[in-house]
Amino acid sequence: xxxxxxxxxxxxxxxxxxxxxxxxxxxxxxxxxxxxxxxxxxxxxxxxxxxxxxxxxxxxxxxxxxxxxxxxxxxxxxxxxxxxxxxxxxxxxxxxxxxxxxxxxxxxxxxxxxxxxxxxxxxxxxxxxxxxxxxxxxxxxxxxxxxxxxxxxxxxxxxxxxxxxxxxxxxxxxxxxxxxxxxxxxxxxxxxxxxxxxxxxxxxxxxxxxxxxxxxxxxxxxxxxxxxxxxxxxxxxxxxxxxxxxxxxxxxxxxxx
Amino acid sequence: xxxxxxxxxxxxxxxxxxxxxxxxxxxxxxxxxxxxxxxxxxxxxxxxxxxxxxxxxxxxxxxxxxxxxxxxxxxxxxxxxxxxxxxxxxxxxxxxxxxxxxxxxxxxxxxxxxxxxxxxxxxxxxxxxxxxxxxxxxxxxxxxxxxxxxxxxxxxxxxxxxxxxxxxxxxxxxxxxxxxxxxxxxxxxxxxxxxxxxxxx
Numbered sequence: 001x002x003x004x005x006x007x008x009x010x011x012x013x014x015x016x017x018x019x020x021x022x023x024x025x026x027x028x029x030x031x032x033x034x035x036x037x038x039x040x041x042x043x044x045x046x047x048x049x050x051x052x053x054x055x056x057x058x059x060x061x062x063x064x065x066x067x068x069x070x071x072x073x074x075x076x077x078x079x080x081x082x083x084x085x086x087x088x089x090x091x092x093x094x095x096x097x098x099x100x101x102x103x104x105x106x107x108x109x110x111x112x113x114x115x116x117x118x119x120x121x122x123x124x125x126x127x128x129x130x131x132x133x134x135x136x137x138x139x140x141x142x143x144x145x146x147x148x149x150x151x152x153x154x155x156x157x158x159x160x161x162x163x164x165x166x167x168x169x170x171x172x173x174x175x176x177x178x179x180x181x182x183x184x185x186x187x188x189x190x191x192x193x194x195x196x197x198x199x200x201x202x203x204x205x206x207x208x209x210x211x212x213x214x215x216x217x218x219x220x221x222x223x224x225x226x227x228x229x230x231x232x233x234x235x236x237x238x239x240x241x242x243x244x245x246x247x248x249x250x251x252x253x254x255x256x257x
Numbered sequence: 258x259x260x261x262x263x264x265x266x267x268x269x270x271x272x273x274x275x276x277x278x279x280x281x282x283x284x285x286x287x288x289x290x291x292x293x294x295x296x297x298x299x300x301x302x303x304x305x306x307x308x309x310x311x312x313x314x315x316x317x318x319x320x321x322x323x324x325x326x327x328x329x330x331x332x333x334x335x336x337x338x339x340x341x342x343x344x345x346x347x348x349x350x351x352x353x354x355x356x357x358x359x360x361x362x363x364x365x366x367x368x369x370x371x372x373x374x375x376x377x378x379x380x381x382x383x384x385x386x387x388x389x390x391x392x393x394x395x396x397x398x399x400x401x402x403x404x405x406x407x408x409x410x411x412x413x414x415x416x417x418x419x420x421x422x423x424x425x426x427x428x429x430x431x432x433x434x435x436x437x438x439x440x441x442x443x444x445x446x447x448x449x450x451x452x453x454x455x456x457x458x
Contacts, residue, residue: 007427014430018404020411049437053405056386059288062301065308066276072312074272 093246100239307331325413389439397432
């Protein structure tokens with residue numbers, strides 16, 4: 001190549017070779033080429049130089065340059081951990097929801113079956129009766145007074161003899177004593193009213209002091225049912241809270257991942 | 258390969274889609290890096306950096322030539338390495354032959370269909386051309402590799418290097434002139450059709 005060419009001619013040669021000249025410039029340059037031998041030689045040499053460079057083979061990459069999550073700035077370990085937490089929370093939420101439904105269904109079914117209401121219904125009545133008793137004899141505790149009064153009645157009331165029927169031996173069947181003898185309940189302590197007075201109702205307390213005259217075995221079912229109901233309510237609230245909490249945590253984890 | 262779809266998926270964080278793009282362009286990127294840096298290890302590092310940078314910034318790709326966009330990233334990466342070399346020149350660790358030249362491992366340029374002597378000739382010619390490229394100033398080498406080796410037009414070369422079009426034309430013309438003078442020293446290695454110098458002289 002003739003080194004006397006100007007830098008402008010070199011640029012024109014290079015651009016002409018790469019077809020980067022405007023049509024007007026191409027026409028003008030080709031006119032110069034036809035009359036300038038040095039320019040032709042320079043163009044030929046530049047063309048061969050470009051061919052040598054373009055003959056260079058494409059170098060194959062020696063290895064794969066694919067990215068791992070760590071290289072890409074992702075965090076697979078934490079991501080997997082978050083995914084495990086998400087799965088666990090989702091499962092917990094589902095289980096809590098199922099348990100809540102079971103408890104609610106059980107509560108609903110237990111509500112259909114009526115609970116024994118006698119104790120509950122008669123408790124106010126017993127309270128009112130006891131109030132009347134208290135009004136009559138306010139100086140003594142009602143239960144003790146009542147027990148005393150009953151004992152007093154027992155002492156005054158003559159105990160009728162048991163009506164014993166002599167068994168007929170001759171010519172007749174033997175009648176067992178158990179069938180003919182009637183034991184009058186005179187020695188029994190009347191327990192109608194004391195049975196109906198729940199503990200804690202009334203001025204003196206239902207069962208305070210003398211337990212013999214104020215045993216209230218029927219109050220226990222009432223307390224047990226109340227406790228059961230309370231336990232069920234608490235369970236329902238706790239399960240509902242568990243469902244909401246686990247579901248919310250799972251949703252947050254899902255959003256973050 | 259639906260390149261547009263893969264780019265969109267990669268922009269949304271799909272690493273698998275991006276890796277498919279990597280497999281399609283890694284030869285081109287590595288080749289560009291090697292031609293500019295002249296060293297396989299440096300080219301390896303530059304290529305890896307390019308892929309990582311491309312993934313992290315793919316959301317900023319606004320269409321056009323994806324090849325030119327990738328070449329811009331690798332060009333910047335090569336510039337960084339060249340500046341690093343100027344600040345801290347290093348001694349190559351590769352073994353050298355009797356002429357004190359590095360013995361390059363040809364494992365990635367070997368053609369299994371070639372005869373050994375053909376491979377040797379081609380390797381020697383390739384090394385000679387690379388030596389001539391290495392003798393150019395960095396800016397000249399960058400442009401001539403983009404246009405003459407990668408086959409880019411002036412516009413894409415201007416975009417990839419970040420320099421004006423007029424500068425691209427000027428640098429390319431002067432680089433070709435210098436290469437022509439350098440290749441004359443190796444004219445015996447050139448195929449007959451490429452023989453220079455003797456004909457012009």
